[in-house]
Amino acid sequence: MQKIVILTGAGISAESGIRTFRDSGGLWEEHRVEDVATFDAWLNNPILVMDFYNQRRKQLLEVEPNAAHHALAKLEERFDVQIITQNVDDLHERAGSSKVLHLHGELKKARSTVDESLVYDVQGWELKFGDTCEKGSQLRPHIVWFGEAVPMIEPAAELSAEADIFIVIGTSLNVYPAAGLINYVPVSCMKYLVDPNASPLPGIRNLSIIREKAGTGVPELVEKLLAL
Ligand code: APR
Numbered sequence: 001m002q003k004i005v006i007l008t009g010a011g012i013s014a015e016s017g018i019r020t021f022r023d024s025g026g027l028w029e030e031h032r033v034e035d036v037a038t039f040d041a042w043l044n045n046p047i048l049v050m051d052f053y054n055q056r057r058k059q060l061l062e063v064e065p066n067a068a069h070h071a072l073a074k075l076e077e078r079f080d081v082q083i084i085t086q087n088v089d090d091l092h093e094r095a096g097s098s099k100v101l102h103l104h105g106e107l108k109k110a111r112s113t114v115d116e117s118l119v120y121d122v123q124g125w126e127l128k129f130g131d132t133c134e135k136g137s138q139l140r141p142h143i144v145w146f147g148e149a150v151p152m153i154e155p156a157a158e159l160s161a162e163a164d165i166f167i168v169i170g171t172s173l174n175v176y177p178a179a180g181l182i183n184y185v186p187v188s189c190m191k192y193l194v195d196p197n198a199s200p201l202p203g204i205r206n207l208s209i210i211r212e213k214a215g216t217g218v219p220e221l222v223e224k225l226l227a228l
Pocket of ligand 1: 008009010011012014015020021022023033086087104169170171172173174175194195196197198212213214215
């Protein structure tokens with residue numbers, strides 16, 4: 001079975017109603033995301049950071065996967081599909097994708113502040129001060145903050161190197177190390193980029209750019225691949 005590896009970013013969830021980082025000018029409630037989504041912000045202003053993620057988790061309970069998420073799940077009928085997402089939402093899983101690797105963490109999970117291997121599902125939308133792990137320490141959002149290590153990047157790079165087909169959807173490729181994954185993909189591998197504002201990727205061979213929104217471009221691409 002041919003292996004398709006798919007790198008997704010905020011753009012695939014835009015048509016579900018979740019604003020992308022760059023569309024909102026990188027702002028949330030007048031705060032720069034880079035100033036809220038950091039460990040320093042958590043130390044200096046934990047209430048602001050906790051509220052930032054509670055508000056995003058609350059919104060997640062009100063949105064649904066869109067046609068792009070569902071099309072990627074359908075791709076599993078014929079291919080071995082591995083999704084690598086920068087998104088912290090669970091829309092790929094809710095659409096039925098079975099192999100999803102989250103590079104930047106998961107909004108619906110929380111983890112211990114003394115033992116990062118202790119990860120828990122957040123019940124409902126609100127994580128509160130006083131919610132503790134089994135070792136008694138405060139839980140934090142299970143998110144990779146700016147400046148923190150991206151522990152899943154090694155397995156993501158290995159998966160990218162094994163791709164027969166590589167698809168990039170809805171990411172500005174601004175943030176590393178995620179943006180560097182395409183360089184692990186074999187030169188001979190057919191690559192697709194779905195993004196209405198896609199800019200050329202100099203030096204990347206066998207690349208087909210689809211300047212469409214994910215909700216339109218991804219189902220069309222999936223139908224084409226399923227018909228191969
Ligand atoms: N369909 C497809 N792509 C879209 C759509 C859409 N409907 N709407 C916007 N886009 C594209 C934009 O053109 C842009 O290239 O989605 C991309 C969104 O880029 P960003 O907002 O930078 O989001 P992303 O690339 O996922 O950011 C990467 O940066 O903020 C950090 O950790 C955060 O995971 C995030 C990382």
